Amino acid sequence: MLGKSLLAAVALCLIGPSAAQAHHSFAAFFDANKTVKLRGTVTDFHFTNPHGTIGLDVTDETGKVQRWRAETNAPVVLMRRGWARDSVKPGDIVTIDGWVSRDGKPYLRLRAAFDANGKPIGQMFGQSDG
């Protein structure tokens, strides 16, 4: 679960189950009713199937850093949504939101990503699969 110290950086909100999308056991692995929004520094970006991942260091207001990892849709899907291998680079400041994993780890399924200026990176997920 999220620590109290991270609450300043994390916003949980409720969304409808219909927003759930993609494969890889989404319904079993992630909570379709709980999302998290994070701003942090990218540590690494893997652009390989079955899922890409973004490592993100998130700093709370007390200076504590927690490493999160966001799982993306399969890069074959990402490429049709305007993503490329270099869409996200280590050191970038990004804001991401997505569905949290049911196991309580700092792991999520990406729904949307924005660069440091708030510009969307690629298309939001769940709108044009395939």
Next chain:
Amino acid sequence: MRRAARTGLAAWAVVALPLPAAAADRAPPDLAGFWSLDTTPDATDPALIAKLPPDTVVLDDTGVAEFPSGEFGGLKLKPGAQAAAAKWRPQDEMTLSRVCAAPSVVYAIQGPFPFEIYQTPTLIVFKYEYFDQVRLIFMDGRAHPPADAPHSKVGHSTGHWEGDELVVDTTHLAPATITNNGLDHSANVHMVERYKLSADRRTLKATQWFEDPETLDNAGARYIQWQKKDGSYVFPYDCDPSFATQYQAIEEPAETGR
């Protein structure tokens, strides 16, 4: 009586002869192309659904939807399958040995990934983006191989045309998931798909029916449809199992004070 029979046969032949000629003139529909999943909510085709055998439940997990743990959309699980599903944990899939293990086509064909069809009179090829799977649909009248022939995740498929519908019969599928939540089919699962084009030939509609008496007390089916996208092609999937290690690395979250 013999003459009467011959006369009757001749009269039948006069009526029937033009039909094979007409049928021969009419080529089967051309399914070739790139097909991308159509995510239109509640899409269906009552005529295709009506052709499903009795005691079949149509699963509502086509495309982006999936069942949560413990839900199987009306499939009736045998006790052994129920027990195995109850033990399954989604984290079990996030290992080097599992994360790139391709599902069988029982699960794979309904996912949100496109595929290409190549068609000849004697062979139809389905090339899927998901896990780079390729199916050969033999249209030359051959039978399935002996029961003890090797099984695979794409199985052995034979096909034939029923009017404008392509009917594909698949056996020899290696055990794999049905619903991506702990329910696996056996090596004796039997799948029948029925494909047809919409009137404008831009939508490919299909039912996927399967039976597996070792695992299920009823049969299952899905309705799936895809949209044709000209000029597109499937990308290589080339699954990288290191995805599993990225997940495993956060077992102990990296947290440092600064």
